[in-house]
Amino acid sequence: MIFKQVAEIVGESNCLTEALQSYAVDGIVPKLVVFPENVEQVSALMKLADQERLAVVPRGSGTKMSLGNIPRQVDVVLVLKKLNKILEYEPDDLTATVEAGILLTDLQRCLKEKNQFFPLDPPFSSEATLGGIVATNSNGPGRLFHGSVRDLVVGIRVVHPGGVITRAGGKVVKNVSGYDMNKLYTGSLGTLGIITELSLKLRPLPEVSKTLLLRFSSLSEAARLVLQISTSELLATSLEILDSGAWEIMSRADPSINPGQGVAAPGVTFAARLEGLSENVERQIIQIREWGQQRGTTGAEVLVGDLHDKFWEKIQNHPQTFSVDASNTIRCKASLPASKVEDFFQTVKKIGHSQNLDPVMFSHAGSGIVYIYFGLEAVPTGVDRMSIFSYIIREIRNLSLQFEGSLVIEAAPTELKKKVDVWGPVGDSLKIMKLLKEQFDPHGILNPGRFIEGI
Amino acid sequence: MDKKSLIDELAQIVGVENVFHEPEDLITYQYDAYLSRAMPDFVVFPTTTEQVSKILKVASREKVPFVARGAGTGISGGAIPVKGGIVVALSRMNKILEIDFESRRARVQPGVINLDLSHAMKDKGFHYIPDPASQQSCTIGGNVAENAGGPHCLAYGVTTNHVLGLTVVLPNGEIIHTGGKALDYPGYDLTGLLVGSEGTLGIVTEIIVRIEHRPEAVKTLLASFSSMLDAAKTVSAIIASGTIPAALEMMDKPAIEAVEAFAHAGYPVEAAAVLLIELEGLKDGMDRLAKKIVEICQSHKAIEVKVAQNEQERMQLWKGRKCAAGAIGRICNKYYLHDCVVPRNKLVAVLSEIYQIAEKYQVQVANVFHAGDGNLHPLVPMDMSDRDQVERALRAGDEILKCCIQAGGTLSGEHGIGLEKNELMPLIFNEADLTAMKKVKAVFNPEDLCNPGKIFPTPGRCLEVTQRPR
Ligand SMILES: Cc1cc2nc3c(=O)[nH]c(=O)nc-3n(C[C@H](O)[C@H](O)[C@H](O)COP(=O)(O)OP(=O)(O)OC[C@H]3O[C@@H](n4cnc5c(N)ncnc54)[C@H](O)[C@@H]3O)c2cc1C
Numbered sequence: 001m002i003f004k005q006v007a008e009i010v011g012e013s014n015c016l017t018e019a020l021q022s023y024a025v026d027g028i029v030p031k032l033v034v035f036p037e038n039v040e041q042v043s044a045l046m047k048l049a050d051q052e053r054l055a056v057v058p059r060g061s062g063t064k065m066s067l068g069n070i071p072r073q074v075d076v077v078l079v080l081k082k083l084n085k086i087l088e089y090e091p092d093d094l095t096a097t098v099e100a101g102i103l104l105t106d107l108q109r110c111l112k113e114k115n116q117f118f119p120l121d122p123p124f125s126s127e128a129t130l131g132g133i134v135a136t137n138s139n140g141p142g143r144l145f146h147g148s149v150r151d152l153v154v155g156i157r158v159v160h161p162g163g164v165i166t167r168a169g170g171k172v173v174k175n176v177s178g179y180d181m182n183k184l185y186t187g188s189l190g191t192l193g194i195i196t197e198l199s200l201k202l203r204p205l206p207e208v209s210k211t212l213l214l215r216f217s218s219l220s221e222a223a224r225l226v227l228q229i230s231t232s233e234l235l236a237t238s239l240e241i242l243d244s245g246a247w248e249i250m251s252r253a254d255p256s257i258n259p260g261q262g263v264a265a266p267g268v269t270f271a272a273r274l275e276g277l278s279e280n281v282e283r284q285i286i287q288i289r290e291w292g293q294q295r296g297t298t299g300a301e302v303l304v305g306d307l308h309d310k311f312w313e314k315i316q317n318h319p320q321t322f323s324v325d326a327s328n329t330i331r332c333k334a335s336l337p338a339s340k341v342e343d344f345f346q347t348v349k350k351i352g353h354s355q356n357l358d359p360v361m362f363s364h365a366g367s368g369i370v371y372i373y374f375g376l377e378a379v380p381t382g383v384d385r386m387s388i389f390s391y392i393i394r395e396i397r398n399l400s401l402q403f404e405g406s407l408v409i410e411a412a413p414t415e416l417k418k419k420v421d422v423w424g425p426v427g428d429s430l431k432i433m434k435l436l437k438e439q440f441d442p443h444g445i446l447n448p449g450r451f452i453e454g455i
Numbered sequence: 456m457d458k459k460s461l462i463d464e465l466a467q468i469v470g471v472e473n474v475f476h477e478p479e480d481l482i483t484y485q486y487d488a489y490l491s492r493a494m495p496d497f498v499v500f501p502t503t504t505e506q507v508s509k510i511l512k513v514a515s516r517e518k519v520p521f522v523a524r525g526a527g528t529g530i531s532g533g534a535i536p537v538k539g540g541i542v543v544a545l546s547r548m549n550k551i552l553e554i555d556f557e558s559r560r561a562r563v564q565p566g567v568i569n570l571d572l573s574h575a576m577k578d579k580g581f582h583y584i585p586d587p588a589s590q591q592s593c594t595i596g597g598n599v600a601e602n603a604g605g606p607h608c609l610a611y612g613v614t615t616n617h618v619l620g621l622t623v624v625l626p627n628g629e630i631i632h633t634g635g636k637a638l639d640y641p642g643y644d645l646t647g648l649l650v651g652s653e654g655t656l657g658i659v660t661e662i663i664v665r666i667e668h669r670p671e672a673v674k675t676l677l678a679s680f681s682s683m684l685d686a687a688k689t690v691s692a693i694i695a696s697g698t699i700p701a702a703l704e705m706m707d708k709p710a711i712e713a714v715e716a717f718a719h720a721g722y723p724v725e726a727a728a729v730l731l732i733e734l735e736g737l738k739d740g741m742d743r744l745a746k747k748i749v750e751i752c753q754s755h756k757a758i759e760v761k762v763a764q765n766e767q768e769r770m771q772l773w774k775g776r777k778c779a780a781g782a783i784g785r786i787c788n789k790y791y792l793h794d795c796v797v798p799r800n801k802l803v804a805v806l807s808e809i810y811q812i813a814e815k816y817q818v819q820v821a822n823v824f825h826a827g828d829g830n831l832h833p834l835v836p837m838d839m840s841d842r843d844q845v846e847r848a849l850r851a852g853d854e855i856l857k858c859c860i861q862a863g864g865t866l867s868g869e870h871g872i873g874l875e876k877n878e879l880m881p882l883i884f885n886e887a888d889l890t891a892m893k894k895v896k897a898v899f900n901p902e903d904l905c906n907p908g909k910i911f912p913t914p915g916r917c918l919e920v921t922q923r924p925r
Contacts, residue, residue: 179651183647231668249762279743328586340558428632433643
């Protein structure tokens, strides 16, 4: 019945009704997967879904379906991948307008021809769609210098439950006409509407781009070096810290990223991405190296060209780099004031050790973002794994809150989600958020239950 | 509740000396820097979030409209109490609460003056980047409400890109906290939604902002051109060349002449346009970059390119830009200042059209603007004693706006919609777009007591254009 109505909208060839296991969200298999080809079809689908109270799960390439609490209901998975056109590209204005299903990598390839790029480097660089990146507020190491999704989206087109299509923002880089609705939809996990179009701010590609790696025997020196740089006149694009576990996985996967074995000694790895005019890249490498030496660095390495690209590709795609087996990994993201990274790192390690676990940790330290990876296998079978992990996560979350930050579980087995809220507390603005959800999705058809506090 | 009891209740909250209600005390609170006015019934001066909360509880209980006010430098009428009621003046909530250099954050009360924040960090070499031309008097709270910009926002972003957390008193008096010192928090980005909401969603009582180290080196260039269009082409060429200067400002002949008569900044009066270009960053490579910019200017027929050799010369070059609005105010008794934005590759076409429109309506137009962002500020002088001329100036202004929108632009780049452009919102947003915004308003401000009459079209409203010189 529903299938017939949906098929009338998008055509039978754009509906899947069988073998939908791979579209399941936390084990809940949808009844239907649809691939609309244009915004009108998305609108008609949203009208139908609202009338029939069908739970709709918007989806790009599906790289972040592990994000969120367990949905209450999944009826239709709405895949945006056929909305994948670049609608306008104005190199002389450094702006572009694209459909939401376009792959970031396809956009970047096109921009590169004009020596430009969209300055966002989120995980899943070759699969993620722009719509999914914006809906999940997915960022990367470059946010230190280039800003986050919220800083780079200037216009948006959204289809709401009931089928109404709206625009917000515009195509210009500066705009205060009316409320800044771009911000509302960014990071809303498709719970308010379906993003179908985005206008973006672009940047020219840097003249030169290089990496400086430094090895320290203590986390403390690496973390302080990051703060020394971020509070100086230097202008690093990214400042990272990798613990020994993270470095080991990276260098095992690709030994070439340590060409001179400069960072072979045990310890913590510091990485800076330096970009811009060749003169100031060289100057920053010299200066940071010197500061590193003053802090007792035990080894250094400069990466250029392919090696530089490879290194950052691995950092950017950390979920793929560090989850050897995705279904058996818990990935948490802490967001903290930058000065708290060192304390947080140390304390999380202690919490892990108290349970005989050694999480892999790395950090976009200049931005105060820390990722923590736990392998389920590290806990012997027979033990109640989920109880141990839910205990650990509560401890880490309390710590993040104590540091005025937050902790989100980005990926975890469904059993763990039954025990802990993946988002954590929202605070006293929750009521407003719930009212916004009611206004924009009165029947609660969009991603029900996956977002904060049951939204 | 009668007026007397309301005064008493407000006085209980903030102290009797912090409640104004006599007409002579209220007069200055009718205005901001827009061309309109309306009389409030009360002005109150809270000093804490709790006081603001109590005031709004009283207001919402008694259904009295209220408006937050910073320094009153807003240009779109945001702080004008069109429905009367209470003006909540935040000038005494002016404390810097915390500066965390390591995390690069500051926490401030809304009444802190923009420039004071940067001054407070000067010793440590830090500053707060958004720098509206009014930064000596406007407040951070007002900047948040208007999502203010400034010359240096080209490279570093406008207010919203620098605000990470807020404490807000909702119109019903409830206090909420959004965002924080870190970058990401679960839930909707209410901070982002509140910045630029022009005081219509609540009153902001605390703000967490990014602070940054000052750049090591600055280089300032002034390029002059014998045609406005050459200057505009140069702007497009600089952007297209892959260089994003820290600031890229433009002034045309009428503006240059006014500035020279007033400030003697050393701008060549024979030029039809000047570009003020500022490069910031590390000293290494700066000379090469400056040379590249000079070459772009020269290849677009610049008649002269001056490079400031020291801080004094740099300040001299900026002096003209910074006092431009004041200088033009001296040559006419009033002007209408627009704030539209166009894609940067349309600058040349739009500017030529703006001159044609001015000619058609026989009005003057001066342009002083943030060229690098495509944010135009056509400024149309008005002679208030000449009704016909005022009428032509306003009609020319409308046509200029429409021309910008036709070029893919928008109504306001930094001054806000307020009650100046609310009737024009349908030019860029359809009914559905506006309904989505109204849903947001319905959540925060369901009774429309908080800064009523702003942003959204209110059919049938007619405002008096006052005789106040500006
Ligand atoms: C000479 C001159 C130059 C200017 N240059 C620039 C410029 O370069 N760039 C630019 O962007 N603007 C500029 N402006 C406009 C103006 O200075 C800005 O809009 C500024 O942000 C307003 O700050 P304010 O403190 O004066 O706010 P006000 O005018 O007092 O208020 C503006 C709006 O903010 C609301 N508001 C104030 N405080 C709060 C609060 N705490 N919580 C909630 N709402 C609040 C008010 O209700 C009102 O709607 C200029 C103005 C002048 C007169």
